[in-house]
Amino acid sequence: GEDVEQSLFLSVREGDSSVINCTYTDSSSTYLYWYKQEPGAGLQLLTYIFSNMDMKQDQRLTVLLNKKDKHLSLRIADTQTGDSAIYFCAERVGGGGNKLTFGTGTQLKVEL
Amino acid sequence: GAVVSQHPSWVICKSGTSVKIECRSLDFQATTMFWYRQFPKQSLMLMATSNEGSKATYEQGVEKDKFLINHASLTLSTLTVTSAHPEDSSFYICSAELGGNNEQFFGPGTRLTVL
Numbered sequence: 001g002e003d004v005e006q007s008l009f010l011s012v013r014e015g016d017s018s019v020i021n022c023t024y025t026d027s028s029s030t031y032l033y034w035y036k037q038e039p040g041a042g043l044q045l046l047t048y049i050f051s052n053m054d055m056k057q058d059q060r061l062t063v064l065l066n067k068k069d070k071h072l073s074l075r076i077a078d079t080q081t082g083d084s085a086i087y088f089c090a091e092r093v094g095g096g097g098n099k100l101t102f103g104t105g106t107q108l109k110v111e112l
Numbered sequence: 113g114a115v116v117s118q119h120p121s122w123v124i125c126k127s128g129t130s131v132k133i134e135c136r137s138l139d140f141q142a143t144t145m146f147w148y149r150q151f152p153k154q155s156l157m158l159m160a161t162s163n164e165g166s167k168a169t170y171e172q173g174v175e176k177d178k179f180l181i182n183h184a185s186l187t188l189s190t191l192t193v194t195s196a197h198p199e200d201s202s203f204y205i206c207s208a209e210l211g212g213n214n215e216q217f218f219g220p221g222t223r224l225t226v227l
């Protein structure tokens with residue numbers, strides 16, 4: 001079955017880089033996503049990566065995928081207080097339609 | 113573009129009543145919409161996949177008679193929580209799929225509190 005795990009909490013200082021990690025179990029994942037959720041709000045898609053890619057960079061965001069270890073990470077450069085939120089990784093599995101399985105979520109707190 | 117709205121944004125109701133939540137894609141047509149449930153400090157759990165003009169596909173453990181889903185048009189899906197009880201209190205989030213690139217756009221969520 002599908003199981004996506006994340007560490008629960010990460011605290012960084014403003015200006016530092018943040019790295020949020022995610023592990024998944026289903027090797028047939030086709031796409032892997034990172035979403036951001038602010039308090040009381042829905043989800044905002046930040047970025048996604050195809051399963052045949054190793055890395056994707058989009059401005060301050062860098063996604064690394066280690067398919068062998070089923071490990072996904074999101075690096076946020078120059079983290080700002082506005083980046084404080086909960087970050088979810090999600091996988092879409094081939095043959096499962098377009099259903100997404102979400103990770104447990106990582107709360108990022110950015111301190112001054 | 114690709115905006116999804118939900119209505120209401122929050123609702124408080126008495127135990128035993130039914131509550132309807134609307135999910136609308138405002139600027140695109142969505143053949144598929146998804147309904148999720150999120151408990152405090154937890155992840156999103158997919159409840160059902162809703163396809164326009166056909167019956168919804170429910171995830172294992174989700175009671176279809178309790179959570180009625182109607183997807184009558186390409187821009188509107190509704191979730192009705194029937195005979196709501198306090199344990200149904202949760203944050204309900206919908207998403208709509210933009211056909212072609214399979215990207216899901218999420219609504220802002222509806223917080224349901226059942227007294």
